[in-house]
Amino acid sequence: MHHFQSLKVNKVIKETNDSVHISLEIPESLRHEFQFQQGQYLNVRFDMNGEDLRRSYSIVNAPSEGNSELEILVKRMENGVVSSFLNQKLKEGDYIEVLAPQGHFYTNFHPSNQKTYVGLAAGSGISPVLSNLKEALYQEPKSIAFLFFSNKRTQDIIFKKQIDELVHRFEGRLKVVYLLSREKHEENDLFEGRISNDKIDALLNCFTEIPVTEATYFICGPSEMIKKSSEFLKKEKKVPSLQVLYEYYAAPDDEENAEKSEEFKKIPNIESFVTLIIDDDEYSIHLNSKKESILDKALKENLPVPFACKGGVCCTCKAQVMEGEVFMEKNFALTEEEVERGLVLTCQCHPTTNVVMLSYDV
Ligand code: FES
CATH class of the missing domain: 3.40.50.80 (Nucleotide-binding domain of ferredoxin-NADP reductase (FNR) module)
Structure with a gap:
């Protein structure tokens, strides 16, 4: 499910000079969809002057504290359009567009553990x-x-x-x-x-x-x-x-501005036919392996692909390779085990075979 839901802002508390603590109400009807694990994050979407801006914010509360609210902290970033808006303009009673919690920054706890x-x-x-x-x-x-x-x-x-x-x-x-x-x-x-x-x-x-x-x-x-x-x-x-x-x-500084890697330079220069499965619907795109990423091409064609950071960090754009092969430029989000299972970050993916099929329904 990659549908944004409109969540009501319950509280906006100034935490420090440059950060706010925001509580979002999870109505009974969305509690199942918004069940979360400790350490996960929320993707939020804003339409600012016609621009679709997405950001990810970690959840502060713990599942044991209840499931009727989700809390996030937003630190105001220098020149940050969204973080400035949330710090200065957001108020109780407003609504924010939010995707269900994601991420795997957690381990499983058990009452018998002594750790x-x-x-x-x-x-x-x-x-x-x-x-x-x-x-x-x-x-x-x-x-x-x-x-x-x-x-x-x-x-x-x-x-x-x-x-x-x-x-x-x-x-x-x-x-x-x-x-x-x-x-x-x-x-x-x-x-x-x-x-x-x-x-x-x-x-x-x-x-x-x-x-x-x-x-x-x-x-x-x-x-x-x-x-x-x-x-x-x-x-x-x-x-x-x-x-x-x-x-x-965010990606480490040395990686963020890195030139294309030697591995990327070696991938074949081919035209590829890529099928994307998104919420059980199939979409097709054509792209050149050396040009934009699969996600960028899909966005150009206005397909409803999930994304946030576009930097290989947040994991929102992950998909399962069903057919063909792709090359992933950067990955700061998927575990080795997930990569072995064929999961990829589509914001970092370029096709390396003429036919590729990816499913976002994972
Ligand atoms: S959009 Fe964040 S990892 Fe691809």
Whole structure:
């Protein structure tokens, strides 16, 4: 199902100087469609002066907190048309066009587990990390969690009140360290600065109750921080890959502006006939393998294809290859296992056979 639904804005709360916390009402009739997992995100659509703008925002709340509302945090971005609108103009009672929750930045919790979870978050990256840690604490009474959360100054700490309440509520099971990059800490400079590999190392050495190779890590923040810290945990700290979960909001800087890869240059220059299955309907497009992506061509032809970031990050445009072969330029969203199963991000796909069939109904 790729239909946008109109959801009513229940609350708009100014969280910090440049972010708002928005609650959307999920009516009884849509509760099934909008069931969610901790750490998933919502795609929202806006028509701004005739332009179809899409954005993805992580869900902040946890499934155990109920299913009548979905909460998101929107940080105002410099020159961000949508984020500025949501921060400055959105009000209670307005309606927003939203797709059902998506994403796989989560692990499955079980009440019998006795595990340790570590959240590494920076700025607005807190949303999906907090959702995961909350769900772990609600669902697994014997598990404990740590949150290392970096912001610029005390007044910039997103959800500080809520996090402090959780520390109180889950006394002894949730430890939080607020790292501040532009404020001095009176007692310990370990709590100053950003999340870097050295900082993670120092924190893990300080909190000796964290079983480093057995813990599960949730990481979200700037792309470079995600890339470096996830590699550090896997390569230097020997944490198994399945225990290092992360969610990109944007492609890493070096990838975003990268030239076409050598692999892309090697794909055959062919004309291809591509069939797309979208909500049980079939559509056909013709395109050249070296020109625009399958998604871009489909959008040019006004087909109802799902998309948001167009950068290989959000996973909204994913489809299953049913016939033929494609080349995927970038992928920051699908797991290795999903790629092996034949899932692809159509915003990054170019056909490499004359006939291709993709299904968005996955
Ligand atoms: S539209 Fe976001 S990954 Fe393709």
